[in-house]
Amino acid sequence: MDKTELKVLKKIKPSKIEQEHVEEFLNKLLKISAEVAKPFYAYPQICGSISKGTWLSGDHDIDLFIVFRKKIGRDELEKQGLLIGTTICEKLNGTYNIKYAEHPYVRVKVRDFEIDIVPCYEIKRGEKIISAVDRSPHHTLYIKENLTGYKVDHARLMKYFCKQIGIYGADAKHNGLSGYLCELLIINYGTFERCMKGISKLNFGDCIDIENLLEKKEAREKFDDALIVIDPVDKNRNVAASLSPQNFLRLKLEAIRYLKTKTFPVQKKHAKNLLIEKLKDKRGTDFAGIKFKPPDIIPENLYPQIRKFAKKLAKYLKENDFSVLRYFSWTDEIKKAFIIFEIENRRLSKFKKKDGPSIFSKEVNNFLEKYIGEKYKPYIENNKFFVDVKRKFLNVETAIKHFLKENKNEIPKRISEKKIRILKEEE
């Protein structure tokens, strides 16, 4: 490790005292969990960074899996999982929330720990999974076996690196790299430095297959993501599937920058702030947008729905001749959600020039019949007909309003148009 790496590691690696504090708690947690789970023929297993020893200082999030045998039904699994979770919480003197992903689970808060207690099925490696989380224990096992010695610290550096550039997390909000993916990259490249070098040379669509589970060609046919990293415990899964092209690019560019400067990236302000920065920057563009209360759904569904909504609205604006440069969406997940469009012009001229047929085409008579009664007659330039047709919308707000009113079925369900407010020009 070089100087930069050591300096960063010193900041992010938990101290001996912090490690002991966590271990002590884990032991207690495992003991209680095993007792609570036993009558259900289930057992606890710690997954995630904490179990793999790759956690960063201050990050005390624990994934506690309650492993059930395959023969119990899905309903039973969910019911018993919740019962076990809430009982554990009680015994720890914590507080809990019920959360929903593919199935419900319990989030417990005790002191400075946050524990997700998630029921799953016990399956053998390579076997078909039953619930979405059944793979996690195998991931933990694979990392424990392969990420050893000094590599653990390199994985910490990699996670911190991604966190700093805002792409840590495979969830719908971040569309970035999971902790597991960071660990796999270190296993693949060996050290943080070599990992940076490797990433700097990656191209879109490249494939990393540590265990050589697939033919290159086969992998590329199977996945069309920005980056393909074959899951060592399941060759049919791309661990990097949730990494968006934009974030893959960011990772690559930051790796290039790191190799040049040997300084870790500094956390950036939020996209909304970036936008305001741009506004101030006199790009000569206009902005338009909407604001609404986000529906009460889990982030994993909320973010994609807002993005889908933004994309549809952007498409609609483009179809109506508003030239959309970029668009952004943002939400605090609870009270506010914004979709903001950067457009070339807020207002359009009343008419636009529409192409007609060549004057020698057979379409001429149909064309003339259609447009000759209009106020502005068809005209000819370079042996081709043109006609000035009225635009449907002259104003971006009118266009948005119309979309919200007339295209209700295009708005993702649960984002009710009633709550949507069009932002005023000065907002």
Added chain:
Amino acid sequence: MDKTELKVLKKIKPSKIEQEHVEEFLNKLLKISAEVAKPFYAYPQICGSISKGTWLSGDHDIDLFIVFRKKIGRDELEKQGLLIGTTICEKLNGTYNIKYAEHPYVRVKVRDFEIDIVPCYEIKRGEKIISAVDRSPHHTLYIKENLTGYKVDHARLMKYFCKQIGIYGADAKHNGLSGYLCELLIINYGTFERCMKGISKLNFGDCIDIENLLEKKEAREKFDDALIVIDPVDKNRNVAASLSPQNFLRLKLEAIRYLKTKTFPVQKKHAKNLLIEKLKDKRGTDFAGIKFKPPDIIPENLYPQIRKFAKKLAKYLKENDFSVLRYFSWTDEIKKAFIIFEIENRRLSKFKKKDGPSIFSKEVNNFLEKYIGEKYKPYIENNKFFVDVKRKFLNVETAIKHFLKENKNEIPKRISEKKIRILKEEE
């Protein structure tokens, strides 16, 4: 002839007294011309409407051709032509100007007559012409032989019809129908009414070949004009070559209108006025333009040069993202010339969105290398790269100014850029 036709004819057909007045003058002119031309082994011939009896009341323009034998040289023809023309003028007590078309000729004014005295070669029909005007005597002859009796008045109606819609004249200013073409159309269709019907059904690229001189296929391969009318005295010439597509369309639409309403069209105000009308009409568009003193060249060259200039400038504006709906040019031929563009937006945003390669393309690295240093980084939408690039011009006036300064070689010679002024927004 129906009532409408008779009523119009009464207005446009010269009265007996006017006809006698013209005939008397023609006799005198022919007598003097013959005397003056004789020593040069040449003879006079009246061509044009007057000789064909198709002239309109008040129109006393006479085409006097001085026909030379083929053996004299071009220089001699021009010199002797000028000498004969000026001598005739002297004998008539008139005033004259020297005019230049393909070769110089003399324009004489005497009382209410304007006489163009034009030297030409005597060639046999079908023989190759030497100077551009050698065909005219044959045209006159053909019309005299084929446009007889009542048809003469129908030709008058046709000419008046074209005059009213502003497309009479094969010259560069009008890009319309020559008198000869009007006469041929009446010969072809028989009457004014049938001519209207025929024209209403014509399509772009249609061919009229009165004497069946060419195969249809051959004619279409030879000419790619809006309308093809094979010259009965020269099958290699399209009499309608100078009729612009726009004016052909106008003729056709006015013919359709005439058949419906049985009223002659009323002369329209000038394009510039039409433009102002549109301005007032709130099309929501902007206007930009230039003003200059037209160069001192004959109209036959001036109009095409101004139009070419306008077209080049329009192309340049479009290339720089100004959305040009239409453009107009106008000149009084002496003091003022205008080129005016109707555009969607006078001002553009500082940046525009430029397409980059697909993220999976081999071009990605070149693209990134080119744009990654820019202030606004490339971004990805739907697996495709985009980048915001700065526009060269944000303002239409700046773009025009730049064109005038940097693209001097694109400006037709003799329209000196020194005289060109950019119109202000309120003009």
